[in-house]
Amino acid sequence: MDTVKLYLRSMKMLLRSQMQYPASFLxxxxxxxVMEGGEFLAVILIVDRFESLNQWTAGNxxxxxxxxxxxxxxxxxxxxxxxxxxxxxxxxxxxxxxxLRPRGVLTQVLCSAIDPRRITCIAVGVAALVIGCQMSPVHxxxxxxxxxxxSVLFGCMMLLGLFLIESVLCIHSVKSVELVNALTYGGRxxxxxxxxxxxxxxxxLFTMVAPFALVLHVPAAYILDKPLYGWPGFAAFLCPLSGAxxxxxxxxxxxxxxxxxxxxxx
Amino acid sequence: MRAYVSAFRMRWKMEAQYxxxxxxxxxxxxLFGLILVGLYRAxxxxxxxxxxxxxxxxxVWLQQAFFRMxxxxxxxxxxxxxxxxIAYDLCRPVHLYTYYYVRVMAQKLLGSLMRAAPMLVFxxxxxxGWGLLPPAGPGAFLTALLGLLLGLLCVCALENITMACTMxxxxxxxxxxxxxxxxxxxxxxxxxxxxxxDSWQRVITALPYAQLLDAPIRLYTGxxxxxxxxxxxxxxxxxxxxxxxxxxxxxxxxQKRLIVQGG
Numbered sequence: 001m002d003t004v005k006l007y008l009r010s011m012k013m014l015l016r017s018q019m020q021y022p023a024s025f026l027x028x029x030x031x032x033x034v035m036e037g038g039e040f041l042a043v044i045l046i047v048d049r050f051e052s053l054n055q056w057t058a059g060n061x062x063x064x065x066x067x068x069x070x071x072x073x074x075x076x077x078x079x080x081x082x083x084x085x086x087x088x089x090x091x092x093x094x095x096x097x098x099x100l101r102p103r104g105v106l107t108q109v110l111c112s113a114i115d116p117r118r119i120t121c122i123a124v125g126v127a128a129l130v131i132g133c134q135m136s137p138v139h140x141x142x143x144x145x146x147x148x149x150x151s152v153l154f155g156c157m158m159l160l161g162l163f164l165i166e167s168v169l170c171i172h173s174v175k176s177v178e179l180v181n182a183l184t185y186g187g188r189x190x191x192x193x194x195x196x197x198x199x200x201x202x203x204x205l206f207t208m209v210a211p212f213a214l215v216l217h218v219p220a221a222y223i224l225d226k227p228l229y230g231w232p233g234f235a236a237f238l239c240p241l242s243g244a245x246x247x248x249x250x251x252x253x254x255x256x257x258x259x260x261x262x263x264x265x266x
Numbered sequence: 267m268r269a270y271v272s273a274f275r276m277r278w279k280m281e282a283q284y285x286x287x288x289x290x291x292x293x294x295x296x297l298f299g300l301i302l303v304g305l306y307r308a309x310x311x312x313x314x315x316x317x318x319x320x321x322x323x324x325x326v327w328l329q330q331a332f333f334r335m336x337x338x339x340x341x342x343x344x345x346x347x348x349x350x351x352i353a354y355d356l357c358r359p360v361h362l363y364t365y366y367y368v369r370v371m372a373q374k375l376l377g378s379l380m381r382a383a384p385m386l387v388f389x390x391x392x393x394x395g396w397g398l399l400p401p402a403g404p405g406a407f408l409t410a411l412l413g414l415l416l417g418l419l420c421v422c423a424l425e426n427i428t429m430a431c432t433m434x435x436x437x438x439x440x441x442x443x444x445x446x447x448x449x450x451x452x453x454x455x456x457x458x459x460x461x462x463x464d465s466w467q468r469v470i471t472a473l474p475y476a477q478l479l480d481a482p483i484r485l486y487t488g489x490x491x492x493x494x495x496x497x498x499x500x501x502x503x504x505x506x507x508x509x510x511x512x513x514x515x516x517x518x519x520x521q522k523r524l525i526v527q528g529g
Contacts, residue, residue, distance in 0.1 A: 027440025034444055038451035048463055050309045179290050182297045190301040197308035202301065 003107055010111035011078070018116060025117070033120035036069060040124050043192070056194055059135025060224050062128045067148075067220050068192045069125030071155035073118040079160050080113035082106075086167045093264045105258055106251065109167075136224055144223045147236045151219035154243030158215050159184065161246035168250070168257040187212045194221070196228060211246065214239040269360050270368045277372035281380075288380050291334075295385060299330040303396055306461075317460070320399045321487045325458045327389040327398045328483045331382035335418065336449055336478065338377045339425055339442070340370050347433055350527035363426065363517045367510075371422045402488025409495040413482030416502035421478045423509035424449070430516035433524065454480045460489065474509060477502045 018025060043065050047058040056064075076083050086109055089095045098108045138144070166180040187210050195203055195213035207213040213228075221228035222236035303323045310319050343366060346352040355362060389398035401407035428445045450456050452475035459480045462470055470476060481498050484490040490498055 024440060028443065031440050031443035031447060034447045034451075038447055038456055041451065042457040045457055045462055046309065049315070049461055050313045053309055053312055179293055182294045186294070186297045186301060189298060190305075193305055193308075198301070198304045202304055 003103075006103070006107070007111050011114050014114045015116060018114070029117045029120050032117050033124070036073070036121040036124040039069070039192070040065065040128055043128075053193065053197055055226060056197075057136065059132050059137070060226070061132075061193065063132030063136060063138070063224060064194055064217070064220055065192045066125045066128030066130075066132055067151065067155075067216055068188060070122055070129065071152050071216065072159060072188050073121040073125060074152070075156045075159040075163075077115050077118040077122065079110060079156070079163070080115040081109040081111065082160055082167060083163045084115065085109070085113040087170045090167075090170045090261075091264060095261070096263050099261075106254060138223060139225075143233075147219040147222055147240075150237060150240045151216055154240040155212075155215045156243075157247040158211060158243030161243070161248075161250040162187070162210055164247075164250040164254050168253055171257045171261050183210045191216060194228070211239075211242040215243040270364055273360075273365055274368040274372045277369045278376050281373050281376040291381060292384055295330045295333060295381065296388060299327055299385075299389065300396075302326045302330075307395070317489065319395065321489060322458060322460065323396060324399045324487050325454070325460060325483050327386065328486065329455050329458070329479060331385045331389070332378045332414075332479055333455065334381050335374045335378040335421055336453060336455065337446060338370070338374045340366065340373065340429070343369075343429060344432065348527065352524070353526045356521070356524075362521065363514050366429070367422055367426055367513075370425050371418065374422060374425075375418060399487070401486050403492070405492045405495075406485055406488050409492065409499065410482045410486035412499060413485050413502060414479075416499060416506055417478040417482055419506040420474060420502065420509055423506060423513050424474065424478075426513040427509065427516060430513060430520055433517075433520045449475055449478075452476070453478050454483075460484070472501070474505045477505045 043061060047061060052058060053061060089098075089109070089112070095105075098105050098112075101108060132138075133140075162180070162184050165183070169180065187206055190198065190202060190206055191212040195206060195217045198206075203213070218228050218231065218239040219236045222233060227233070227235075303326050306322050306326070307319065310322070343352075346355065355365070358365070386398060390400075391397065401410060424445075428442055431441050431445075452470070452473055453459075454476070459467075459470055459476060471480065481490075481502055485495060485498060
C-alpha cells in the first residue's frame with residue numbers, strides 16, 4: 001500500500017513539473033493525436049475498401065484496434081520509467097542513486113517518469129472501442145466487463161514485462177537493443193488486428209513468445225461472441241494470466257540482472 | 267561548390283559508422299514488412315481488388331526499404347540551435363541552407379541505401395505472393411530510379427522546412443513529431459496510398475508527400491504507365507523546386523532575426 005502511495009505521489013509531482021511548459025506540452029500532445037489518429041485512419045480506410053476481414057466485421061476490427069491502443073498507451077503513459085527512461089538512467093549512471101534508497105529498484109524506476117502526452121492516444125483508443133461496441137454490437141454482461149478489465153490489466157503487465165527485456169539487455173550493455181522493439185512495437189502493429197488472420201509463424205510469435213493474442217484477442221473475441229478458434233468461455237479468463245506470467249518471469253530476470261549491474265561512473 | 271561536396275562526404279562517412287544500428291533496424295523492418303504483407307494478404311483474400319496483390323506487397327517492401335529516407339534528420343543542427351553554436355556556422359563562408367541540405371542528403375541517401383540493399387534481397391527471396399516483384403520493365407525501372415532521386419530532393423527540402431520552424435520555436439519535439447507523422451501517413455508508409463479510397467487518389471497523389479516514395483514506387487510496379495512517366499517526373503521536379511525555394515526563403519528570413527542562445 002505504501003508503494004502505491006509513493007507511486008501516486010511521484011506521478012502527481014511529475015505531472016506538475018511537465019505542466020510548467022504548457023505550449024510545448026500541448027504541441028507534443030497534439031502530435032500524439034496525429035500519430036494515433038493516423039493509425040486509426042488507416043483502419044477506417046481499410047474497412048472502407050475491404051469492408052470486412054474473414055469473419056470479423058468492421059465494428060469488430062475497430063474493437064480490436066481500440067483494445068490494443070488503450071492497453072499499449074496506458075502502459076507507455078504510466079510505465080514510462082520502464083518503457084522509455086531506463087536506458088538513459090543506465091547510461092548516465094543515474095541508476096546508482098536508486099540503489100542507495102530503501103525501496104525496490106523497479107518501484108523507483110516506475111516512479112521516475114510519466115508520459116501524460118499519451119492521453120490523446122488513449123482517447124483515440126477509447127473512441128475506437130466505443131464505435132466498435134456500437135457497430136458490432138456488443139451485449140455487455142458482468143462477465144464480459146470482467147474479461148475486458150482483466151485483458152487491459154494483464155495486457156499492461158505483459159507489455160511492461162516485454163519492455164523489461166530491453167532494460168535487462170541495457171544492464172548487460174548488449175548493443176542493438178532495437179531488436180526488442182520488434183516484439184513490443186511489432187506486436188502492437190500486428191495485434192491491432194485479430195491474430196487468426198496471420199500465417200502460422202507470426203501467430204506463433206505473438207501467442208507463445210509475446211502472448212498478445214492470449215492476453216488481448218481471446219477475451220476480445222469472447223466479448224464479441226465469436227470465440228477465437230472456438231475455445232470455451234473460461235479460456236477468456238484464463239489466457240490473460242499469461243500476461244502476469246510474462247511480467248513475473250521478467251521481474252525475476254531483472255532482479256538477477258541488477259546483480260550484474262556495473263555503474264558507468266561519474 | 268567544393269565545400270558542399272566535402273560536407274556531403276563527411277556526413278556520408280559518419281553515417282557509415284552506424285552499422286550496428288543497421289542490423290537491429292533490419293530485423294525490425296523485416297518483421298514490420300511481414301506483418302503488413304500478412305495483413306493485406308488476408309484482406310485481399312476476403313475481397314479481391316482490381317489490381318494484383320503483387321503490386322501491394324512490392325509497395326510495402328519498397329516503403330520499408332527506404333523508410334530511413336523519410337525519417338533521418340540532422341541531430342547536430344538541432345543541438346546547435348539549442349545551444350547557440352549555430353553562431354559558428356554563420357561565420358562559415360558557405361550558404362547555410364545549401365550546407366545543411368547536402369548534409370542531410372548524405373545522411374538520408376546512405377542511411378537508406380545501407381538498409382535497402384539487404385532488405386530488398388531478402389524480400390526478393392520470399393515465396394511468391396509475399397515478396398518483391400521485379401520492376402514492370404527496364405523503362406519502368408529507370409524512370410523509378412529517376413523518380414527516387416527527385417523524391418530525395420523533395421524529402422531533403424521538406425526536412426529543411428521543418429528545421430526552419432525549429433529555429434523559431436527552440437523546442438522542436440512537438441513540431442518535428444507532427445511533421446514526421448504527417449509524412450508517414452501521407453507518403454504511404456502507414457497504409458499504401460494505392461489503398462486509399464479511389465476518390466481521394468487525384469488529390470493525395472498531387473501532395474508533396476506523395477512525391478517522396480509513392481511516385482517512384484508506382485512507376486516501378488507499372489501502376490503508372492511509361493507514357494505517364496514524363497508528367498509524373500515533371501510534377502516531382504516542380505515540387506522539389508517549390509519546396510527548396512520555400513525552404514530557402516524561410517531560412518533567409520530566420521537568419522535575419524536569429525537569436526543566438528548563449529550562456
